Amino acid sequence: MSELAIPLFIQQPVQATRKAFFIAGFSLATWAPLIPLVKERLQVENGTMGAILLAFGLGSLLMMPLSGMLASRYGCRRVFTSALLVVLLTLPALVVLDQVLPIAIALFIFGAGIGAMDVVVNIHAVITEKRANKPIMSGFHALFSLGGITGAGVVSALLALGVSSLNVVFMVQFFLVLLILSAWQG
Template identity: 50%
Template sequence: MPDSTTLPARQRVSTRAAFFIPGFAIACWAPLVPFAKARAGLDDAMLGVLLLCLGLGSLLSMPLAGMLAARRGCRQVMLLTVLMMVLTLPLLATASTPSAIGISLLVFGAGIGAMDCVMNIQAVVVERESGRAMMSGFHAFYSIGALTGAALVSLLLSAGASALAASLVVAAGVVAITAGSARWWRSERAPHGASSFALPRGVVVVIGVVCFISFLAEGSMLDWSAVFLHEVRGVAVAHAGWGFVAFNIAMTAARLLGDSVVNRLGPRIAVLAGGMLACGGFVLATLVPSFAMAMVGYALVGIGCANIVPVMFSLAGRQTRMPESVAIPAVTTMGYAGVLLGPAAIGFIAQQWSLQTAFLVAAAALACVAVIGSLLRVR
């Protein structure tokens, strides 16, 4: 049994592993989408409908995951979510009908969303007990997991491996990481009679709104950055994806350094500077007619957004308006809604006016986030 000096360190490492797992697993799905589309004979419209199942499963599972974590502890819930991911990954690589793909995505998304929620509850407790900012570093491992998973599956497929073989390799990796870290996941339960579900209220609503807009910006980069580079800047389709790569690498690097930045500047200044930097990145990429400047702008958006959400989760864990087992699922759900609804809102604005206008609206929203986030107070 570890002594009191090694236990906190092992819990920090196990929490990083918990963040790595869903990023690693969900990144496996992206390279498999074309295979699923061809296997089931889907058109673009049907594929779009089925992809909504992934987000729907996540949104539905997050409040339930918070309730279960309060009653059963984080460890049991996270082990259940890992089982859901491991069982559905091979199904995503083999399902050949729209209904089978949709059900698999619904269950897979539920596992990812529940893990996202509960791992943040654990991270809040581990950070609080450490007495220093650690949330940005935890979130960095989600990004590292996503980059690792996408690269691994792409390499396997390029080497001639089947979609099923690639998914089984990822599933085995998830099992191995879980086996090495689950022992140190938290098992505390909420006090008997404590609320396990409630609508967000007070400062939790404001924290959720900040997360919603920050995630909206991230979703916009994922779904619209390449479209902007191709259709507005005239970049070849084969190269348009580099904008999101620049955004993702910059965000990952900024999160790895984020804890020291937040400890040095304080959370309020970190959020203010981050929001303004992300706003400036959007403006630069949108208004300066240069591929190079667009890449710089996307990188600035990644750096600016990197530490806003981690700081918000830390605040959600410190506020006293709602129990953390209720507040964290509420904030996670509101933030994830931004990923789903944000790109749709960008598309609507682009249809009515232009994609440049939509990006400038996102920039203005990030400026508001910078101010609102920096003014938040928790007791």
């Protein structure tokens, strides 16, 4: 859809929402290439690793209903930014912790952040689409997918090049901070 078809006063929120969807997809996908490294570091069987990964889903699932309530009270921007901060602060723990319970707790918190981001970015997208008075939701979700592909691809490539997982996480954190700052400017 052409930017000219969207009124000027709506274009900035649309761009910010696009970036937020990209950020959400990128944040989620950065974890996937790190999973084999965690399994190797913990030296656990597949069943134990599956149980550890369940912590991510539980954190996400439990946070999703709370996110809507938080968004109605504090606004989508604050909740999204806070959830992203939780994700960014938890990422290093996922690559350095070396015991099952601490990593499961970190994954639970990481999942809660991802779940909150997912809910509030969609709430914000509905509001933005209504204000634009145009069907733009599918474009937002495409950017979530593009963020996911990009996040998994970049992290995988950096790991394949021999960059340490902790340095990869620091690069991801830096990139996402720059992106969220550009999304919320103005």
